[in-house]
Amino acid sequence: MPLRLVYTFLLTLSWYGLKIVALFNPKIKLFVSGREKSFELLESKILSGTKSIWMHVASLGEFEQGLPILEKLKANYPQHNIVLTFFSPSGYEVKKNTSIADVVVYLPMDTGSNSKRFLDTINPELAIFIKYEIWPNYLHRLHERKIPTLLVSAIFSKRQVFFKSWGGFMRKSLKAFEHFFVQDPNSKQLLESIDFKNVTVSGDTRFDRVAKISEGNNQLDFMEAFKSSHFCLVAGSTWPEDEKLLIDSINSSDEGIKFVIAPHEIKQPHVDGIVDKIRKKTVCYSKMDKTDLKHYDVLVVDTIGLLTKIYSYANLAYVGGGFATGLHNTLEPATFGIPVIIGPQYQGFKEAEILVEKGGILSINNQKEFDFLINKLITDSSFLKQCGKVNSDYLKKNVGATNIILRHIQKIL
Helix, strand or coil: CCHHHHHHHHHHHHHHHHHHHCCCCHHHHHHHHHHCCHHHHHHHHCCCCCCEEEEEECCHHHHHHHHHHHHHHHHHCCCCEEEEEECCHHHHHHHCCCCCCCEEEECCCCCHHHHHHHHHHHCEEEEEEECCCCCHHHHHHHHHCCCCEEEEEECCCCCCHHHCCCCHHHHHHHCCCCEEEECCHHHHHHHHHCCCCCEEECCCCHHHHHHHHHHCCCCCHHHHHHHCCCEEEEEEEECHHHHHHHHHHHHCCCCCEEEEEEECCCCHHHHHHHHHHCCCCEEEHHHCCCCCHHHCCEEECCCCCCHHHHHCCCCEEEECCCCCCCCCCCHHHHCCCCCEEECCCCCCCHHHHHHHHHCCEEECCCHHHHHHHHHHHHHCHHHHHHHHHHHHHHHHHCCCHHHHHHHHHHHHC
């Protein structure tokens, strides 16, 4: 039996297994129920006979990588439908109403029948996959139909199946890509080692994304009032392990320092738990109303969509996830030319590894190191400025990937 049929059979079994798990797991329920509506949404929004440009992303981080390209495609090719698909509920549920695409859906499971129906429905002239997304049946159909397909902001390592002696099935899937745009020379060398020469080292489109954020209008009236003229630490995408460090530091901090905590989990019980442990005067974003914010020391942001702008008010940032769950986006605060503190687990996050080595991102292992660093950054203005400059210089040096990719797309469409 061909390996693609074995793969499809196992994937179909997994789908039925997920349907059972969905009865008990809310996130899996979204994963399953959302996909059951994908074709209905597509067929209601895509006019028969029209052409599309399709971008597929895994989740929110990959969406941010794809966004600079989507913005240009929407502006330059208004006659095409822009179709955006997500794999993960954590991306789709946040961005399902984005105006950057004409239709946003979960990617139907990667079976032969789904991939055929999907491509028949959207009729793409171009397909763009972001970073790691390799789905053999979809890629097989795209290759079969000679639809130009790009892999963008890709990053490869020797650990991946493509470079193993037994990875022939997945290597074959890579043949569907008309071109690879990779983040670093090592990825290019790895692809060349398995005879793929259609590779360009373009860098990471996220740098273009955060550069645009830093150059935009980031004014927030509530942050103007809250920060006033004080030193401000903004902690973004925090998890319980991060919040314990932050709360202990806040409770022992000097007067006159302002703290913003934007937790990853914003359900009321979790937010209440944070507020209850803080001994400084604290207010939640959802309860600000007409509160005079200048009298508060801590602001807990219990909403989504504001963090990138809030970072523009920070003198110092802390990015969560580096103690347990996986580091969140460090480029968003770094683009504002401020130091960034993270936990110890940042291996595999390329920009964090580089900026830790350069000294713009500072990694800590425990409370003692965290408190020492905050005190040093508050009291030593030259150290604060030096760390921030490392970050801003690095980001400025790495913009431009989007334009490289768009020049290639112009030759296709």
